[in-house]
Amino acid sequence: MYDLLVIGGGPAGLSAAVNGRRRNKQVLLVGKEMLSNKLRQAHRVDNYLGLPGITGADLARKYKEHAIKEGVEIIDDEILNLWLEEGLFQGMGRNELFQAKAVIIATGTPQKPSISGEEELVGKGVSYCATCDGMFFRDKKVFFLSELVEGEKEANFLADLCEKVYYLPRYKGKYTDLDPRIELISGRPLRFHGKQKLTGVTTSEGEYEVEGAFIERASLPLERLLPGLQMENEAIKVNRQMMTNIPGVFAAGDCTGKPWQIAKAVGEGLIAALAAVGYLSALK
Ligand SMILES: Cc1cc2nc3c(=O)[nH]c(=O)nc-3n(C[C@H](O)[C@H](O)[C@H](O)COP(=O)(O)OP(=O)(O)OC[C@H]3O[C@@H](n4cnc5c(N)ncnc54)[C@H](O)[C@@H]3O)c2cc1C
Structure with missing residues (x-):
């Protein structure tokens, strides 16, 4: 103490x-x-x-x-x-x-929550902590939005658990530390979908059907x-x-x-x- x-x-x-x-x-x-x-x-x-x-x-x-x-x-x-x-x-x-x-x-x-649907879906598929909530998405598809290089470590942890991890970096980097099972994607995050729970994410480049989405910010x-x-x-x-x-x-x-x-x-x-x-x- x-x-x-x-x-x-x-x-x-x-x-x-x-x-x-x-x-x-x-x-x-x-x-x-x-x-x-x-x-x-x-x-x-x-x-x-x-x-x-x-x-x-x-x-x-x-x-x-x-x-x-x-x-x-x-x-x-x-x-x-x-x-x-x-x-x-x-x-x-x-x-x-x-x-x-x-x-x-x-x-x-x-x-502040800045993406459409983010605030409403926190705890219903959207999470700020992969270490804490990753197990809920075992064998499921997840989306990982990161503004920090530290997100790579968290995403690697998810790669061991989840069926599929889409990783969207919003920082400049080489991304060489990412687990090869992770799919690196680009674009701007636009919307988290779902009512009672998350069903997908839309970015400026595409649609991703996922049950979990993790956000890593400062x-x-x-x-x-x-x-x-x-x-x-x-x-x-x-x-x-x-x-x-x-x-x-x-x-x-x-x-x-x-x-x-x-x-x-x-x-x-x-x-x-x-x-x-x-x-x-x-x-x-
Ligand atoms: C490019 C750039 C240039 C700048 N140039 C100048 C300059 O020339 N002169 C000047 O005076 N200022 C400058 N600044 C601003 C200056 O960097 C900030 O004002 C200063 O860093 C603020 O200090 P802070 O401790 O309040 O916050 P920060 O430096 O942002 O530190 C806060 C830290 O807390 C961490 N944190 C957040 N939440 C948690 C949590 N829940 N648990 C644990 N940790 C957490 C964050 O990740 C972060 O590392 C510049 C900023 C930038 C981006």
């Missing part, structure tokens, strides 16, 4: 984790696509004070080294659900349950991560202490709204950590 669970390994999450450790708290950071695809894509960062011209990849490396040096525990996973039980937050990862007294959400730009819709979390203008609503409407839950970085910038993310991570430390002290 930890004092603080930080969700997301970008600038906001790492800043929160480092500052939590500086206050001698036990901090676990759980992050997927280590450490922030977005930061690594920044070819050249010229507006971050003191480090003009640094690449996003170099900054990510420095952040990670700093966090490890401070004693932050980092786990490569995705928190799929978060809830409070007997005074402790329970964060369900893909394979493990994590417990903490307080939580900082630093999951990057909020994502983050889950926040309403699914933590039901009851208050949003405003498509961002998590926070006050100046980065507190959300749920006591013990703080948020920082792009997930709290614009400007989507590194300096803001780092600053908010610090504020969220200090506010969380104050919250933890008041619990005693």
Whole structure:
């Protein structure tokens, strides 16, 4: 059990984790696509004070080294659900349950279900987690839409289980790590079909009759991560202490709204950590 669970390994999450450790708290950071695809894509960062011209990849490396040096525990996973039980937050990862007294959400730009039929069919054939739901589609045909290279690993897992896997990447890559049994397809996803359950997927290039569809994105819709979390203008609503409407839950970085910038993310991570430390002290 930890004092603080930080969700997301970008600038906001790492800043929160480092500052939590500086206050001698036990901090676990759980992050997927280590450490922030977005930061690594920044070819050249010229507006971050003191480090003009640094690449996003170099900054990510420095952040990670700093966090490890401070004693932050980092786990490569995705928190799929978060809830409070007997005074402790329970964060369900893909394979493990994590417990903490307080939580900082630093999951990057909020994502919304964006494909026609997606929202209606979640839990009825559409899933955000192959590891969790793959077994439901044993010996069936499935569709896998991925915005991240990490999707390839998940799709390979499905190739062992399912009759057929169609893989639609929405990122540039070589796709050489894909299991040869997987059919690589192209196009834009347009619609998930079905009423009580998924029956197929339409893309700009064709129709796929499938019973399951998996979606891999940088983050889950926040309403699914933590039901009851208050949003405003498509961002998590926070006050100046980065507190959300749920006591013990703080948020920082792009997930709290614009400007989507590194300096803001780092600053908010610090504020969220200090506010969380104050919250933890008041619990005693
Ligand atoms: C091409 C490009 C260039 C940019 N250039 C600049 C620049 O020059 N200057 C500047 O200031 N900013 C720049 N930015 C913006 C900057 O990268 C972002 O503002 C910054 O990365 C936001 O940090 P964050 O920690 O809030 O979110 P992110 O960096 O997006 O990190 C969030 C992380 O949390 C992970 N995550 C999400 N959900 C979960 C979950 N449920 N469980 C575990 N992990 C989860 C995500 O996968 C992601 O890795 C640029 C962005 C891009 C894309």
